[in-house]
Amino acid sequence: MTSDHHHHPAEPAPVERRVAALEQLLTDRGLVPPGFVDAINRAYEQDIGPRNGAKVVARAWVDPEYRQRLLTDSTAAIAELGYGGHEGDHMQVVENTADVHNVVVCTLCSCYPWPVLGLPPAWYKDPPYRARMVREPRALLAEMGCDVQDDVEIAVWDSSAEQRYLVLPQRPPGTDGLSEQELAELVTRDAMIGVARL
Amino acid sequence: MERVHDLGGRAGFGAVEVEADEPVFHDPWERTARALVFAAMGNHPNPTTSAFRHAIERMDPEHYLTSSYYEHWLTAAASLAVESGAVEPEELEQRAGGPFPLARPPAEPQVEGTGAQRFAVGDRVRVVATPHPGHSRCPDYVRGRIGTVVRVDDSFSLPDIEAHSLRRVVEGTYGVRFTARELWDDADGRAAVHADLWDSYLEPA
Numbered sequence: 001m002t003s004d005h006h007h008h009p010a011e012p013a014p015v016e017r018r019v020a021a022l023e024q025l026l027t028d029r030g031l032v033p034p035g036f037v038d039a040i041n042r043a044y045e046q047d048i049g050p051r052n053g054a055k056v057v058a059r060a061w062v063d064p065e066y067r068q069r070l071l072t073d074s075t076a077a078i079a080e081l082g083y084g085g086h087e088g089d090h091m092q093v094v095e096n097t098a099d100v101h102n103v104v105v106c107t108l109c110s111c112y113p114w115p116v117l118g119l120p121p122a123w124y125k126d127p128p129y130r131a132r133m134v135r136e137p138r139a140l141l142a143e144m145g146c147d148v149q150d151d152v153e154i155a156v157w158d159s160s161a162e163q164r165y166l167v168l169p170q171r172p173p174g175t176d177g178l179s180e181q182e183l184a185e186l187v188t189r190d191a192m193i194g195v196a197r198l
Numbered sequence: 199m200e201r202v203h204d205l206g207g208r209a210g211f212g213a214v215e216v217e218a219d220e221p222v223f224h225d226p227w228e229r230t231a232r233a234l235v236f237a238a239m240g241n242h243p244n245p246t247t248s249a250f251r252h253a254i255e256r257m258d259p260e261h262y263l264t265s266s267y268y269e270h271w272l273t274a275a276a277s278l279a280v281e282s283g284a285v286e287p288e289e290l291e292q293r294a295g296g297p298f299p300l301a302r303p304p305a306e307p308q309v310e311g312t313g314a315q316r317f318a319v320g321d322r323v324r325v326v327a328t329p330h331p332g333h334s335r336c337p338d339y340v341r342g343r344i345g346t347v348v349r350v351d352d353s354f355s356l357p358d359i360e361a362h363s364l365r366r367v368v369e370g371t372y373g374v375r376f377t378a379r380e381l382w383d384d385a386d387g388r389a390a391v392h393a394d395l396w397d398s399y400l401e402p403a
Contacts, residue, residue: 012261013296015269019227021293022234022276025285031237040233045222090352092373107206107337109251110267121220125267128211134339134391135207135382144214154389158206160335161371161394162354 049118052083053166054187056093056116058180061171070168071095078116078166087164088115094157095168096194101148102155103141103194104165105133111159113166117189124193134158144195167194201329202259207339207382228268234275242282248361252333253277256301277301305332307362312397315370321347322403323374325395333361336399340391343380344403348392349373356396369397 012018026032056078060067070077074091078084091113094102106112110125123129132140137154141147148154157165169191175183190196205211223229239245253274254262262270277300279285290298308330317323327342335357351371359367375392378385 010297012299013291013294015265015272016225016227017294017296018276018290018298019231019234019272021290021298022238022272022279022285023230024293025289026234026237026279029241029284031240031279031284032234036237037230037233040236041223041229092349105206107339108204108335109254119222121217122224122267123214123216126214127205127208127263129214130205131208131211132214135209136386137378137389138386140214144216150388152388154386156389156391158337158391158393160337161351161396163351163371163373163394 044114044119048115050116050187050189050192051184052081052118053113053116053189053192054184055081056083056166057168057187057192058184060093060168061183062180067168074166083115085115087111088113090162090164091116091166092157092163093166093168094155096170096197098152098170100153100155101141101194101197102157102165102167103133103137104157104159104167105130106159107131107134108158108160111164113164116166117192121189141195146190146196148197167192169198172198201255201338202257202262203255204338206337223268228266231268231272231275235271235278238275238279238282238284241284242278244360244364246360248333248355248357250274250278251357252304252361253301255333256304258299258302261299273299273301304362307332307359307365309356309358309398311356311359311367311369313367313369314397315350315353316397316402317347317350317370317372317400319347319350323347323372323400324403325374326399326401330358332358334358334399336395337393339381340374340376340393340395343376345374345376345380345393347372348375351394354396356398358396358398371396372400374400 060070070093074093107130110120112120134156137156191198254270257273324344325340353368353370356367359365374395375390378389
């Protein structure tokens with residue numbers, strides 16, 4: 001222990017030791033069966049991530065009828081590609097146009113559309129993004145390398161209830177000859193959150 | 199500081215720090231902590247996302263702001279495990295070899311809910327100005343402000359009640375659009391902020 005007088009009198013035990021303590025006690029009580037930690041997390045480490053959302057976006061770019069369904073009933077249209085479930089049961093896809101740029105935030109916690117984007121990056125969950133994106137979206141987007149022209153409206157979506165949002169980015173110019181699969185490879189996680197343009 | 203988690207519009211935060219090629223988990227303990235929330239919920243009488251969120255919101259504010267996302271999950275998991283009687287705080291600290299901060303006790307629910315869907319697309323609505331103790335999904339930055347309903351979504355259980363008890367009041371939820379200038383006088387004139395709000399949070403404007 002240091003004698004630094006700024007230290008709190010009760011510095012918490014190291015977080016790894018607190019996790020191990022709770023894991024052991026809950027295991028003793030039969031609440032963490034063998035394989036439980038893997039079962040909870042494996043899908044998000046191996047299968048579920050932004051590539052899912054990228055396929056939805058690419059399909060919308062090449063298939064106008066799919067795009068229309070996606071904007072009308074996002075949850076059903078995303079389910080057509082096999083994606084849905086926890087944190088994706090009630091989806092809203094918001095479309096970027098020449099006049100409107102959309103960006104998604106959760107100011108209260110870190111709600112995020114897991115089935116199409118996976119688990120959120122740390123910056124999405126940290127206080128600066130959550131505090132500032134509703135207050136000064138254009139400035140923060142510029143700081144993050146996403147310049148939105150002054151004549152383009154910014155629409156911020158705060159995921160404060162049950163809907164989860166996915167941004168449909170504009171299809172980049174000069175991509176007419178690309179296949180749906182090639183287009184999907186152009187689509188980034190950040191573009192689907194709305195903090196980047198393609 | 200009340201409602202420390204309710205960060206929308208709060209001043210004083212700096213740059214957003216983006217980590218290139220960020221892994222899903224930075225350390226094995228994060229992966230375990232995430233699973234322990236689901237494990238603790240397995241023994242909890244009210245295993246709802248609302249109760250989980252409220253456990254995080256009941257963290258000591260300084261601890262909340264100085265700890266990472268998965269430390270929030272750990273603290274919520276441990277608090278819910280203690281409150282459901284699965285573990286004792288003393289055994290947590292003994293095993294951890296030092297202090298194990300937990301969330302503060304929950305407040306009593308203070309709302310009745312409307313149980314209604316009173317609004318339609320295009321309606322102008324004002325967000326109820328005064329917050330109440332306990333859990334709510336109404337962000338402070340829209341309180342007292344006037345917006346326009348842009349979507350009527352499905353009805354859902356009101357979190358303000360669900361987080362605290364086994365009672366359920368199902369009511370309408372809405373997407374509500376606020377001009378940025380309605381929220382802040384000096385805001386961008388070409389920006390709008392949408393929040394998703396339960397019927398109880400709104401009154402006719």
